[in-house]
Amino acid sequence: MGDGMVREVLAFRQKKVTVGLADSRVVSVRSNDELETVVRMYSDGLVGLASAVGPHDRDALERQARAALVHGVPFAPGPVRDRQLTHAHPGDTHDAASLVRATTELLDVLRGRYPDFVFSHQVTWSSDHLSLTNDVGLDLQWSRATTYVVLLVKQKGSPNILDTLLVVDGPSFDGDAAIAQADAFLPAFRAGLAPMPAGRKRVVFEGLGPLQGRLQSDLTARSLSTGASVFAGREVSLHPDFRLLDSRDASRVRTCPFDLFGTVRQTPELVLLGPDGVQGVADRREAEVLGVPDTGNGWGKVHELPRPVVGELRIPGTGGLSPLLDDESILVCLAMGADCSDAGDYALPVQLAYTLDAEGRPVQRLPPITLTGNLFDVFGDDWVGATETKARPGIQESHVVTHMTVA
């Protein structure tokens, strides 16, 4: 623009078809189609922003964004320049009829095999397109089509709102994966309660699960630099085999290869915790302020300015689950309300856990338990390992194995 301002436009279009389930049957279908447009104006180290949902007057948005500069929100690094990238994660295309049909077929199987369970919630097909362009040569495009199967499963007669979940996420509707999950877990759920465990146990998680909350909040460059992170100001000594990655491998996790400021991630995986110490994530703005690398982690609500957010956490592993187990290993499936103190002490209430056989197959569910441990031990002296194989069909997470204590 002639007045020294740089105009940037972020557009996010999402189309969704959602099939609603109740009582193990399809009861509804919903269509969403929404375009959200954000205009950012950069000028003299400041940024102003305006947004609209649906049809809009672009000139009016630009005027609003320009007027918003008066609020004095600093943005010292200015916009990303001269970068072009187009990346797509293709997947199935569904309309209401095709998704209802696929879901109905899945439910027919599940009802037949598991008449003592109620399946509810939804199956969603989503097509997302994100576009970020500006006046100084930025042109980034990303699209993805995904089908999510999220079934809440409740055993008839159970007093719980839900007893377990079946979750499948991928480019295609994968009913077979959902059925395989049901076949792996629901017979064990039916098998009645195992005795209450006690003491120190080998504990298996599907991904980082409930352990990750504190890791996400405390592995930003700001929390590390201000001393607010549990990892700040201490010698972090973790197991030599342990590595925690922010995974941005677009081919692996189907995530966007650039962040909402337009920083294209240069490495497929960023080591946050490992033998070389601790690394915090930052976005373009934070990197400039704190003097740290821009790791391309600017995320948040589209209509607000992004802030640094830890992305897809992953612990790399090898092989399968069996070698990591002992005779009393516990698989945690559903845990809610975990907390980790500033000293790193975890308390982890577990709603649903299973005993496992030597191959890692669920055998019997356990009564509700509370697990305790310390973050630095869980990933240090108590650490066992992680698998390369997936924890379940149809999900990305692998197994993570450590020791914790049944309180």
Next chain:
Amino acid sequence: MQIPAIEWPEGVYADVRFEEATTTSIRIRDGVRDNVTARAEVGAFLRVMRNGMWATAATTDLTDLGAQLRTLAQAIPEGQGIDPRGALTPHRETVTPFADRRADQVPLGDKLARLEAVLTAMDRPSIQTWSGTWVDSYRWRAFCSSEGAEVITDGQLVGMAVRYSVGEGENRFSDSWTVGADTIEELGGSAEELSAALDVAERFAAEAQPVEAGPATVILSPYTAGVFAHESFGHKSEADFMIGDPSMLEAWKLGSKVGSEVLSIVDDGGIRGSGFTPWDDEGQPASQTWLVKDGVLTGRLHSATTATALGEGVTGNARAMSFRYEPIVRMTSTYIAAGESTKEELFAGVEDGYFIESFRHGSGMSTFTIAPALAWRIRDGRIAEPVRISVISGTVFETLGLIDGVSNEVELMPTVTGGCGKLEQYPLPVAFGGPYVRISRMMVA
């Protein structure tokens, strides 16, 4: 906004929920303006139903809604579901108490100045990092149906929240300070109040010691008692989880004893505040629903569909987070009702226990968990030293039976920056609270 004329499709039930919403979001981090945005959106949620089967759509295109509804009618899945029309009384009402006090009419600069005035309290060396947030939202809704309903209502929420971390190393303590109201004029909060909270946080960071894990007597503050009621029992009162499981009707039979005799829990959408829902998103009026009265199960929360399925009355609890979603059964303002003891009498009955003043988060199913923020030891009936507790937890029904004292004054707290999450709809504004509640035995860790 003007409600567009709709040519309703024939042979199906149909309704449209129009929504016009504005939000302001200001965030200041460590003294620097981080985000200052105002946003407006207009949309509608369309529903058509035949034989209890629904096709719905969210749209920002408000032209020719009749054609959109007719197209939608062709997408209704085959089958037989629960037909709720008998429970969908077609009311015609307008209740817009905030129309002349809209927060979006106040200049953004004034809100920024007010937040920054409060944040002058953050200038102290013990604070490692902090963020201050201003949020306001105004939501106008109109529910219209092919049966002749037209219910127009509005809601508003205004608040400030400051999160901070004080102290160093293992003496670090993170907490938040929040004020909320439904108009800017009624919003409290000052630098002095925030400063007082920071004084407490500094003391807590310096002095609080970890506790030994094990069972203990616990007194919950009104705010914490509210989240306990919400998580431990409120979600189980949402009747949609009973659909498809007839055994639930027996297990959750009205009249069953579910807690101690001093326990009563209420949900009331008519109370002003962040849970205020005078008319729900199916055009049905709020009601005061006693979920538990004197320890006995007395009611549950319904949409038209769940009320029809269970043969009970609607309660005005069908709520949607925005025009993007269908209404589902949700809480509004949920609280434990007042008892007869004074707060002092409750504490006097505890020789050795814990007082949970505030919390970071809570959740619950058959067991529930609350992660306390500020917590104190109780010794000989008095609040003593601060303690660090990761979580308090218990089995819901056992714990409801272990409540042995409830104080005589209820305080309701708004949700300002967060809210209640259920399935994909988060955060929905709700309110929760109660009196001080004493529980003779909970697991403390």
